[in-house]
Amino acid sequence: MNKFLLRKAFRIIRRNYGCPGNNKVSIKDIKSSYGSYEDKIWNLLIHSAYPFESNPKLVNIDNNKRFIYVYNIEERWIQEYLKLEIENNIEAVLHDYVYAYRMHLKDRDSYNYILKNNPNYILRVDIKNYFPSIDTRRIYFQIKNLNIDPCVEELIFKSSEHCEHGLPVGNVLSCILSNLYLTDFDDNFPQNYTRYSDDMMFAYKHESEHQSIIASVVHELQLCGLELNLDKSVIITKPTLEKLI
Numbered sequence: 001m002n003k004f005l006l007r008k009a010f011r012i013i014r015r016n017y018g019c020p021g022n023n024k025v026s027i028k029d030i031k032s033s034y035g036s037y038e039d040k041i042w043n044l045l046i047h048s049a050y051p052f053e054s055n056p057k058l059v060n061i062d063n064n065k066r067f068i069y070v071y072n073i074e075e076r077w078i079q080e081y082l083k084l085e086i087e088n089n090i091e092a093v094l095h096d097y098v099y100a101y102r103m104h105l106k107d108r109d110s111y112n113y114i115l116k117n118n119p120n121y122i123l124r125v126d127i128k129n130y131f132p133s134i135d136t137r138r139i140y141f142q143i144k145n146l147n148i149d150p151c152v153e154e155l156i157f158k159s160s161e162h163c164e165h166g167l168p169v170g171n172v173l174s175c176i177l178s179n180l181y182l183t184d185f186d187d188n189f190p191q192n193y194t195r196y197s198d199d200m201m202f203a204y205k206h207e208s209e210h211q212s213i214i215a216s217v218v219h220e221l222q223l224c225g226l227e228l229n230l231d232k233s234v235i236i237t238k239p240t241l242e243k244l245i
Contacts, residue, residue: 021072
């Protein structure tokens with residue numbers, strides 16, 4: 001546990017005030033009594049005793065098609081702290097061709113990477129209903145293999161217990177954990193491949209390669225309990241940076 005990281009985590013979340021969760025406590029409230037809030041949260045953290053909400057606010061953001069959890073400020077603070085605690089461990093197992101949710105990397109970097117060998121075609125696909133489809137048991141096993149502080153590990157598990165399936169959208173941890181989840185998948189495509197979250201691109205020279213790439217992707221995703229979103233697959237002929245943006 002690291003109190004410096006706890007303070008850094010609060011500096012990060014206060015940049016975007018956001019709306020309060022169910023307990024109505026705002027960033028402004030915490031700033032006005034920061035010392036007492038920090039002491040309270042620190043004491044609960046070191047004993048893995050923070051009482052995470054069992055029913056955080058669920059908000060519709062896309063005409064009932066997508067929902068996001070809105071956590072109270074204290075929980076967002078803790079999630080950010082836990083993210084800071086484990087991000088170096090996760091960075092150590094990610095491949096160079098994985099770009100999302102990583103410091104100083106952007107989607108444009110992934111475009112330049114996939115274009116570097118001047119392919120004739122790029123297949124662009126994504127995963128169907130990704131975050132909710134993640135196998136919780138599998139991601140917990142991967143977290144345990146990171147060899148992190150047991151208290152941190154326990155708090156990570158507790159922070160998403162309210163979510164019945166997959167990783168909760170809105171939890172600060174979910175994005176980097178989703179990167180961790182696909183590391184075994186990424187191992188299978190060491191060349192002519194890049195990924196930005198669940199947006200994947202495969203570069204190739206000959207049109208005949210298309211079906212074998214699709215078959216490999218479908219197979220490897222199935223091993224992870226995931227499904228390719230074939231409705232969103234796109235083949236880009238004579239790809240350029242402008243066509244990918």
